Amino acid sequence: MTEHLNKIIEGNCVEVMKTFESSSIDLTVTSPPYDNLRTYKGYVFPFKDIAKELFRITKEGGVVVWVVADATIKGSETGTSFKQALYFKEIGFNLHDTMIFQKTNPIPQIYRKRYNNVFEYMFVFSKGTVKTDNPIKIDCLHAGLKLNGTTYKNYSKGEQKREKLAKPVKKQKIKGNIWEYVVGKKAEDQEAKGHPAPFPSALARDHINSWTNKGDVVLDPMCGSGTTCKVAYQLDREFIGIDMSSEYCELARNRIKQYQRQPTFKFE
Numbered sequence: 397m398t399e400h401l402n403k404i405i406e407g408n409c410v411e412v413m414k415t416f417e418s419s420s421i422d423l424t425v426t427s428p429p430y431d432n433l434r435t436y437k438g439y440v441f442p443f444k445d446i447a448k449e450l451f452r453i454t455k456e457g458g459v460v461v462w463v464v465a466d467a468t469i470k471g472s473e474t475g476t477s478f479k480q481a482l483y484f485k486e487i488g489f490n491l492h493d494t495m496i497f498q499k500t501n502p503i504p505q506i507y508r509k510r511y512n513n514v515f516e517y518m519f520v521f522s523k524g525t526v527k528t529d530n531p532i533k534i535d536c537l538h539a540g541l542k543l544n545g546t547t548y549k550n551y552s553k554g555e556q557k558r559e560k561l562a563k564p565v566k567k568q569k570i571k572g573n574i575w576e577y578v579v580g581k582k583a584e585d586q587e588a589k590g591h592p593a594p595f596p597s598a599l600a601r602d603h604i605n606s607w608t609n610k611g612d613v614v615l616d617p618m619c620g621s622g623t624t625c626k627v628a629y630q631l632d633r634e635f636i637g638i639d640m641s642s643e644y645c646e647l648a649r650n651r652i653k654q655y656q657r658q659p660t661f662k663f664e
């Protein structure tokens with residue numbers, strides 16, 4: 397496996413993943429082509445084969461984050477994202493969490509008798525129970541507030557009566573599962589401008605921090621401009637990137653090289 401680490405590999409990800417050992421990847425963060433919305437540099441997208449290979453190469457307790465949205469065709473959303481999520485379940489993954497990537501600067505929509513589309517899905521699949529979970533915490537708005545006399549149901553014991561006395565509000569709590577990002581505006585994302593659909597570096601960072609520890613192996617089998625790989629490298633994880641396009645592979649390598657610590661390190 398070591399021969400693939402910290403490389404951007406050009407090729408069809410199904411064929412490349414077939415050369416990986418089983419149970420060798422801790423985390424995959426990736427975003428597939430959405431419903432032929434873009435042509436990229438001419439791609440083939442054998443979804444079911446990709447999903448099955450991802451299951452084989454993911455470690456027990458490992459995670460796959462699948463960032464996806466639907467096209468609207470003849471007035472209807474395709475529902476491809478949900479079909480894909482159900483297929484991941486069918487082949488053995490847990491649907492650990494259906495998360496939302498909300499855009500603070502969505503593309504303005506011309507009037508199409510529907511609300512402006514401001515989000516994409518981030519399906520979080522796990523192979524068995526998640527092995528690494530470093531939840532992002534946020535400050536509680538009412539930290540320290542004493543809720544004297546307030547009672548709760550004790551859900552952990554399955555009790556239906558409101559008997560448990562409330563403790564003062566904690567300083568921090570686990571963040572919710574709707575994550576908000578600005579798209580394409582930050583300097584760290586401008587680096588990807590040769591690619592038509594990069595996701596924000598912060599999105600990759602939050603998932604990598606959540607589901608891995610230093611030294612773990614992070615894969616993006618459709619890595620485009622290399623966002624996942626660059627962030628994994630910055631966070632001291634091992635990375636593997638794959639893309640069908642030689643142009644995007646080159647873009648990804650050059651992007652990561654800017655952060656290179658070992659001058660002799662090769663990314664191809």
Ligand SMILES: C[S@@+](CC[C@H](N)C(=O)[O-])C[C@H]1O[C@@H](n2cnc3c(N)ncnc32)[C@H](O)[C@@H]1O
Pocket residue numbers: 407408409410426427428429430436437439440441442588591593594595596617618619620621622623624638639640641644
């Ligand atoms: C939505 S883009 C990914 C963008 C990436 N997350 C980023 O931040 O730059 C999808 C990528 O998948 C690549 N692709 C499509 N089918 C592929 C396949 N079968 N194997 C490898 N790459 C593929 C395309 O070339 C494209 O760059």
